[in-house]
Amino acid sequence: MLNQIDLSRIDLNLLVLFETVIEERHVGRSAQRLNLSPSAISHGLGRLRILLGDPLFLKTPKGVVPTDRAEELAAPIADILARVRSVVATAEPFDPARSQRRFTIGAPDGVSSVFLPPLLDLLAKSAPGIAISVRQLLPRQGEPSPDLAWRDALAALEARDMDIAIIPQAEFPVRFASLLLYEEDFVIAARQGHPLLTDQTLATYCAMQHLVVSHMGDTHGFVDNVLASHGCSRQVALTVPNFMFALAVLAETDFISALPRRFVEMHAARFGVVSVNPPLPLGRFAINAAAPKAAMGDEGVAWLVRLLQASMDNTIDKTAAHSGNRPAPIKADT
Known part of the structure; x- marks a missing residue:
C-alpha cells in the first residue's frame, strides 16, 4: 500500500484521520471526535489523497462517502493502527483492571x-x-x-x-511456550429417548445414522479409522460445519455423533441432548494453549x-x- 519513500514522510495521524472519517462519514463529526477543526480534517484528507493517489471521499449533502479505493484500504489501515496501538500498549505497565486492550x-x-x-x-x-x-x-x-x-x-x-x-x-x-489447559476424549451424543441409550452395543452403534462435524464436508474421520481397525464401519448421513449446530440437529433427529466430552457436558443439556460412552475407546488428546x-x-x-x-x-x-x-x-x- 505504501512504498519506502512514502513511509519516510508519512504522518501516522493521517491514518487515524482516515479511520475516523470512514467510520463517521462526516467531516464535522470527525473533527469533533478528533478535537480538530473541519478545515484541519479537509487539509489532512488532501494530504492523504496525494499520498494514496485517490479522491478517497466524495462529498454528499449528508456528509461524505468513501470511494472503492478507500473501502479497499479500510481493513489494512485498521490493521496497521491496531498493531501500533498494541505496541504502544505493551510499552506501558500492564494493569488488567484498567486496560482496554x-x-x-x-x-x-x-x-x-x-x-x-x-x-x-x-x-x-x-x-x-x-x-x-x-x-x-x-x-x-x-x-x-x-x-x-x-x-x-x-x-x-x-x-x-x-x-x-x-x-x-x-x-x-x-x-x-505451551500450557496444558485440559485433556479431552469423546462421547456419543443423541437426543433424549434415543434407542442407542438402551442398546449401547457396537453393532447398534454402527447401524445408526451418524452426524459428523466437518468444516469442509468430509465424511471420513478418526472414528472411521478406529472402527476399521475392528472390522467395522458406519453410515455418515450428515455433516455440519460446527459443534453447536451439531447439537441443534441431534436434538431434532435420530442421528448420533461422537463429540468432545467436555463440550457436551457444558452445552448439550439446553438442547435436550444426552451422551453415553462410546462402544470403543476413541482416544484422548491434549488441549494446549501456545x-x-x-x-x-x-x-x-x-x-x-x-x-x-x-x-x-x-x-x-x-x-x-x-x-x-x-x-x-x-x-x-x-
Whole structure:
C-alpha cells in the first residue's frame, strides 16, 4: 500500500484521520471526535489523497462517502493502527483492571466453546475493559500427522495475527511456550429417548445414522479409522460445519455423533441432548494453549495465558485433577 519513500514522510495521524472519517462519514463529526477543526480534517484528507493517489471521499449533502479505493484500504489501515496501538500498549505497565486492550485467541469452535465461558466470567470480575476476539482455527485438510495439522495456526502466531492459539496438539517447536489447559476424549451424543441409550452395543452403534462435524464436508474421520481397525464401519448421513449446530440437529433427529466430552457436558443439556460412552475407546488428546516465547515477554499476553489456566482450573473435573492431568506450568525451556 505504501512504498519506502512514502513511509519516510508519512504522518501516522493521517491514518487515524482516515479511520475516523470512514467510520463517521462526516467531516464535522470527525473533527469533533478528533478535537480538530473541519478545515484541519479537509487539509489532512488532501494530504492523504496525494499520498494514496485517490479522491478517497466524495462529498454528499449528508456528509461524505468513501470511494472503492478507500473501502479497499479500510481493513489494512485498521490493521496497521491496531498493531501500533498494541505496541504502544505493551510499552506501558500492564494493569488488567484498567486496560482496554483487545486480545485475539485462535481455537477450533469445539474448544472455544469450552474455554470461553469460564474465561469471560473471570474477565468480568477482574478485567472488565479487556476485549477478546476469537478466531476459528481449522486443521490442514488431509494432513495425517496431528502435530502438523495445526502448522498454519503456528504460522499465524508467529505473524502476530493472533496472541494465543488453543489447539489439540501435544508437542510444539522449541520457539513456542505451551500450557496444558485440559485433556479431552469423546462421547456419543443423541437426543433424549434415543434407542442407542438402551442398546449401547457396537453393532447398534454402527447401524445408526451418524452426524459428523466437518468444516469442509468430509465424511471420513478418526472414528472411521478406529472402527476399521475392528472390522467395522458406519453410515455418515450428515455433516455440519460446527459443534453447536451439531447439537441443534441431534436434538431434532435420530442421528448420533461422537463429540468432545467436555463440550457436551457444558452445552448439550439446553438442547435436550444426552451422551453415553462410546462402544470403543476413541482416544484422548491434549488441549494446549501456545504462544511464541517472544510474545510471552508481553505482560498482557503472559497475563492472559495465566488467566486461561485459572479459568480452566475453576472448571476442571476432580478426576482429571487427581489423575495428574492438572494443567502444568508454562513450558518455556528449550
